[in-house]
Amino acid sequence: MILLALWQLGSALRLIPQDVLPAPSLILEAGIELIGNGQLADALHVSGVRVIQGLVLGGLIGVALGTAVGLSRWLESTVDPPMQMVRALPHLGLIPLFIVWFGIGELPKILLVALGVSFPLYLNTFSAIRQVDPKLFETAQVLGFSFWQRFTRIIVPSAAPQVLVGLRQSLAIAWLTLIVAEQINADKGIGFLINNARDFLRIDIIIFGLIVYALLGIGTDAIVRALERRALRYRA
């Protein structure tokens, strides 16, 4: 709050050059302008859909592979090594390749988000399943649980907290990936809004766009933290 006041004051006294860093009030005005003319809503919608599609696709792949590899030693020895190799590639470095392969439409952006998202979920799901207390499996054997009952009564609730940690990491990566992907080739979305503003030297809009990204990141993280609390509500 104090920082914000100092920033505003510095701007008013012309200590901060306004063509480098506009005053908070100007950024707010830019924001109101974007909300008023509907550009923000359009951009949020486009960016949101990209993140959700990428998250769902990458999340399903990551959780499914993590579960399969966690449950099967054979799959661990066949699927995990190639996964670790792909993981070593910086996924943002694949952008040129993705443009060549998939063009500059929605597909490469979504696939890039999916790729970035899948690894934290894969790794966390895999290790969560391996950490399930073996004594509970023995108890399940004594009680006569079927495979499906072991899965729903033990593996899912036991692994859920760590999978959600993976989801939080994945969300951070999803937004980061989207920001980068939208900078490079987009005609819609928040990244496009920022890029466009750069061409017109609208620094206020650029900063407002960054704040929107930050709020989206914080907001989605808060949702997952609420899910974590629910998944762990049995811990007294």
Next chain:
Amino acid sequence: MTLTAHAGSRTQTAAALSHVDKWYGSNQVLTDVSFRIGRGEIVALIGRSGSGKSTVLRVLAGLSTDHTGERRVDVAPALAFQEPRLFPWRDVRTNVAYGLTRTRVSKAEAQKRAEQALADVGLTDFATAWPLTLSGGQAQRVSLARALAAEPQLLLLDEPFGALDALTRLTMRRLLLDLWREHGFGVLLVTHDVDEAVALADRVLVLEAGRVVHTLDIDTPRRSPGDPSADTERYRTDLLDALGVDI
């Protein structure tokens, strides 16, 4: 005795092992173990750590299959471990209802019977509690309720009170005897506590290095804890002697 009405005569076998050998790699952990548990009978298995007590129980429970010799279990068994091993993410009632998994009753029926089993162990008020909020003794009672929910005719108990404090142990012994009088199930009680074995069992087997080295029939009626008789002393001395403990 009333228990015969529930579970048949002691001359009928509930479960038996004959000439059971078991190896872990090149290590023989059980050697020629033979004994039987009659219906409604309480048999205690005592021995030092590593004597193979728990292995015997695991063989009887069907948790260990790579043994030689004959295993015979004629009645429905249930098993309770030393630790409660509850599922922390489900409430107490659902944990107990999991004991009915094999019976394939409806969910509603399972919950109803779980509440009945909880009433048996005096935990009616804890049906909706989370397991992690329970004390050690309460959790062990829930574990017992889970084992009893399906009304087994043979209860296999692996040091069920071993992790509890001395006072809670006495309460649990009493509870076990009350439940046994009510339901008449047979019991195999694995323990390292000579007093517990003498207080509860009809027969005590002493296991040493994977062999049954001593069998003791307890003829006096079960006494409440803290009410020793001359017989009780004699049994204690006999068992401690078999265990090689100097007193």
